[in-house]
Amino acid sequence: xxxxxxxxxxxxxxxxxxxxxxxxxxxxxxxKDVFTELNDKPWMEYLLYAATGKExxxxxxxxxxMWVICTSFPxxxxxxxxxxxLAGTARSTGVLAAAGSLAxxxxxxxxxxxxxxxxxxxxxxxxxxxxxxxLEQIVKQELKQFRSVYGYGRPIADADERVKPMMKFAHSIxxxxxxxxxxxxxxxxxxxxxxxxxxxxxxxxxxxxxADEGLSPMDFYHMATLAFTAGAMPCFIDASQQQxxxxxxxxxxxxxxxxxxxxRHWRV
Amino acid sequence: xxxESVETISTKIWRETAEADNPFAAADCFCAGYNVYxxxxxxxxxIDYLFLLFKLEPPNTxxxxxxxxxxxxxxxxxxxxxSVRAAMSAGVGGSTxxxxxxxxxxxxxxxxxxxxxxxHAVEYWQHCNTSLKEWQQLIKNPPEEGRADxxxxxxxxxxxxxxxxxxxxxVKQTLAHLAEVGPMPHLIWLQENRQQLxxxxxxxxxxxxxxxxxxxxxxxxxxQAEMLYLLLRLPGAAVHAxxxxxxxxxxYPFFADGFKLNP
Numbered sequence: 001x002x003x004x005x006x007x008x009x010x011x012x013x014x015x016x017x018x019x020x021x022x023x024x025x026x027x028x029x030x031x032k033d034v035f036t037e038l039n040d041k042p043w044m045e046y047l048l049y050a051a052t053g054k055e056x057x058x059x060x061x062x063x064x065x066m067w068v069i070c071t072s073f074p075x076x077x078x079x080x081x082x083x084x085x086l087a088g089t090a091r092s093t094g095v096l097a098a099a100g101s102l103a104x105x106x107x108x109x110x111x112x113x114x115x116x117x118x119x120x121x122x123x124x125x126x127x128x129x130x131x132x133x134x135l136e137q138i139v140k141q142e143l144k145q146f147r148s149v150y151g152y153g154r155p156i157a158d159a160d161e162r163v164k165p166m167m168k169f170a171h172s173i174x175x176x177x178x179x180x181x182x183x184x185x186x187x188x189x190x191x192x193x194x195x196x197x198x199x200x201x202x203x204x205x206x207x208x209x210x211a212d213e214g215l216s217p218m219d220f221y222h223m224a225t226l227a228f229t230a231g232a233m234p235c236f237i238d239a240s241q242q243q244x245x246x247x248x249x250x251x252x253x254x255x256x257x258x259x260x261x262x263x264r265h266w267r268v
Numbered sequence: 269x270x271x272e273s274v275e276t277i278s279t280k281i282w283r284e285t286a287e288a289d290n291p292f293a294a295a296d297c298f299c300a301g302y303n304v305y306x307x308x309x310x311x312x313x314x315i316d317y318l319f320l321l322f323k324l325e326p327p328n329t330x331x332x333x334x335x336x337x338x339x340x341x342x343x344x345x346x347x348x349x350x351s352v353r354a355a356m357s358a359g360v361g362g363s364t365x366x367x368x369x370x371x372x373x374x375x376x377x378x379x380x381x382x383x384x385x386x387x388h389a390v391e392y393w394q395h396c397n398t399s400l401k402e403w404q405q406l407i408k409n410p411p412e413e414g415r416a417d418x419x420x421x422x423x424x425x426x427x428x429x430x431x432x433x434x435x436x437x438x439v440k441q442t443l444a445h446l447a448e449v450g451p452m453p454h455l456i457w458l459q460e461n462r463q464q465l466x467x468x469x470x471x472x473x474x475x476x477x478x479x480x481x482x483x484x485x486x487x488x489x490x491x492q493a494e495m496l497y498l499l500l501r502l503p504g505a506a507v508h509a510x511x512x513x514x515x516x517x518x519x520y521p522f523f524a525d526g527f528k529l530n531p
Binding site: 005007008012077079080082083086087089090091092093094095096097099100101103104105106107108109110111113155156240244245247248249250252254255 | 351354380
């Protein structure tokens with residue numbers, strides 16, 4: 001029988017390039033033996049190596065600080081954390097709570113979309129600058145095309161209290177002086193003086209810091225995948241230790257029905 | 269038959285024959301012996317196919333009506349339900365659509381009004397059946413937790429609402445309808461003994477309790493009941509998440525008032 005499928009060559013034939021487990025013997029990650037060559041690495045350095053192939057204590061430390069300062073707010077009202085708080089109050093499991101929170105973290109107004117989007121924007125903006133476009137032209141084009149610029153503006157609050165401590169930490173390890181960080185703050189300065197009054201938020205700061213370290217949008221995206229767990233987990237624990245169902249219960253009058261209240265009858 | 273040395277997936281649910289030109293594409297798919305795209309697609313209702321998938325036999329008229337009623341009753345727990353609120357939290361933040369359902373599943377899986385409660389409630393039914401005395405004993409002396417599990421211990425009798433005051437009207441309406449659609453012994457018995465059971469439990473019957481009785485009448489195992497309960501409650505999560513996505517975070521409660529950090 002003639003076979004036309006593109007899948008045939010993969011049948012029982014998979015060649016991973018990042019690693020494998022050799023039962024009862026060893027684990028290989030990107031060509032290195034986990035037990036003998038990577039065993040001393042701090043976890044963040046290991047994750048950086050696993051996700052990007054980079055070996056850099058400095059970048060790992062920078063990302064670790066981002067996880068602490070920028071992404072681990074234990075407030076159960078923040079939308080991704082709210083999943084964990086709701087899971088706790090409804091007595092689900094901690095892992096289901098964390099998985100739900102992480103999935104929701106790929107959001108537009110916070111989380112992974114701005115993180116990846118801001119990094120991508122800075123690389124495009126830098127390319128446009130080197131082609132001779134002005135910063136104003138670049139930002140206006142972005143606003144015209146997408147109606148927002150990832151990394152600028154913020155829900156609930158105007159300014160971003162994380163910017164200062166994150167930059168302070170970055171400077172402490174000799175980061176934060178590159179061209180992307182300068183570009184990020186220049187754009188922030190420009191946008192804050194437009195009618196939008198959008199201020200720089202932490203996604204732009206982190207994206208610029210990591211762009212200066214050579215991370216691609218996908219690198220940062222992968223490194224941010226688990227970044228919100230330390231905020232979500234305590235929200236689950238807290239809610240699960242209080243009365244079941246006690247997390248912001250809503251009485252029926254909290255629904256504001258916005259259509260005609262006339263009762264209709266289903267065909268019989 | 270596949271080559272004996274090739275690793276295979278064993279299943280009683282699904283059989284396929286290959287397309288003549290592509291061994292990776294199915295020409296015919298059979299579910300429990302029925303041709304899915306040649307027969308069920310034209311002749312079966314969605315509910316009947318759902319039943320067939322779980323039970324490998326088509327439902328009789330009463331079973332079909334019972335599952336249909338249960339599916340309607342569970343399809344939308346409403347926007348105040350924890351699992352739907354989880355999905356809406358995804359919606360308002362502009363999260364991906366699958367994440368709204370993942371969030372609804374994560375939250376709707378639990379011991380309070382969730383699928384794990386249904387799992388335990390079906391276990392209670394299997395243990396007590398229609399013996400008031402057994403129910404009284406089991407509610408009074410719930411099973412001891414064995415070794416540690418990922419699930420938190422139940423804090424209330426499964427199938428009952430620890431925060432309820434009296435049995436909610438939709439719960440009573442659902443129970444009454446489902447008990448009527450056929451000779452459903454467990455639902456009928458629950459209908460007749462609800463108040464007594466509620467006295468034992470110290471709280472009113474919940475949707476999870478009605479669902480559990482329905483699953484027992486459908487001869488579902490606790491595991492099957494847990495799975496289907498999760499699936500059946502997703503439509504409401506989906507539509508409310510989509511609606512709130514359009515409205516955005518500004519029009520969704522953030523609970524700025526009444527949120528105070530304990531010292």
